[in-house]
Amino acid sequence: MSSLRVRSLVKRFGGLTAVNGVTYTFPERAISAVIGPNGAGKTTFFNMITGIYKPDEGEIELGGRSLVGVKPDRITERGIARTFQNIRLFGGMTVLENVLVGMHIHLRSGVLGTLLGLPGVRAEEQAAREEAYRLLGAVGLQELLNEEAGSLSYGAQRRLEIARALAARPKVLLLDEPAAGMNPRETAELTALIRSLQEKLGISIILIEHDMKLVMELSEHILVLEHGEKIAEGTPQEVRTNPRVIEAYLGRSAAEQEAGL
Ligand SMILES: Nc1ncnc2c1ncn2[C@@H]1O[C@H](COP(=O)(O)OP(=O)(O)O)[C@@H](O)[C@H]1O
Ligand SMILES: [Mg+2]
Structure with a gap:
């Protein structure tokens, strides 16, 4: 019905x-994860799904309708909303205003009518x-609705971004x-929040x-990317024991150790 599928998806930046050729069907009404080392292509993958980048090759479908070449606003209207790796809020506006x-896509009278009262x-x-x-x-965040978004703690800003994305009433979030940037307590709260949102909103x-603890606790299905390619997919248990995944992660930590990180 509203399942999200990608087929043979390719995005190139110069050379x-x-x-690179990712095919995957995200299960409906479930929590899935896309994991992989830094630079694996995860954000680029989201950027194609949300229309920020047009794929060079391949297909993206929501509920059987293609999203390729559709503008980001229209993709939001079709039911896909997102948050960003680097928080994008209107820092000078209040929490409520953000x-x-x-929500503006659902207001018939539009923002202008609202502003003009x-x-x-x-x-x-x-x-x-x-x-x-x-x-x-x-x-x-009900206690903070009149605070400036920019004055919130990092963890609260991330939760505000989620609320803003949900305001578009997405089928897929x-x-x-x-x-990112959360302490263990905030991460545990976020884990519970994500689970409850999925259950309540369906x-x-x-x-x-x-954060592998969060990924393994929450996800029913996991897609693993490395160097732009799908190297594994499956349940947390399948992915955790997959030799290619172990190699991708161990390889990375070995390299990081060498670099003194
Ligand atoms: N707009 C862009 N222009 C050029 N290269 C980009 C651009 N966006 C991402 N890349 C490159 O594509 C690769 C994948 O990046 P990204 O999707 O951000 O990875 P991830 O989110 O998995 O860390 C990286 O090598 C990155 O430098
Ligand atoms: Mg990224």
Whole structure:
């Protein structure tokens, strides 16, 4: 129905092939993960799904309809929303306003009508606010709705990004390194939050994440990329014991040790 599929997906940057022939079907109404060493092509993969980059080759389909060549706004309308590896919020706007911005595609009267305070807009605006309060409650930010987004802690900003993405009422939510920069307590809270969002909203969640504890706890299915290629896919147990995956990760830590990291 609303399953997300990619086939033979390729993205090149000059001489570099960032994503090289990846084929995968994400299970519906489940949590999946895309993992792999830095530079594996994970973010580029999300950037193609969300229309930021057009693939050089291959197909992306949501519910059987192609997303290739569709603009990012339209892809959001079709039901895919995301957060970014580098947080993208309106730092000078309040927490509440950031979520209302994420909702604009569903407001008939549009942002302009809202700003001008046109009659007839009020009821719709009130409903939007109530939905925003609900979303902020769901991510634990209800106490902070009038704070400037830029003044929030890192962990809170990441949760606000999730609320903003959910404001678009997606069928599929993509999270690019949602636990990056979080301490273990924040990561544990985030893990519980992601699970509860999936269960309550019945959406598909696809996350890129380096925190293996979070990945293994949450994901039903995992896609593993290395140098732009799919090197493994399967359940956490299958992936964890896959020799190519072990090699990709051990190889990386050996190299890091050599570099003195
Ligand atoms: N806009 C771009 N222009 C040129 N090279 C890029 C661009 N975006 C990503 N890359 C390169 O593509 C490769 C994959 O990057 P990325 O998708 O960000 O990896 P990951 O998210 O897995 O760490 C890297 O070598 C990166 O430098
Ligand atoms: Mg990345």
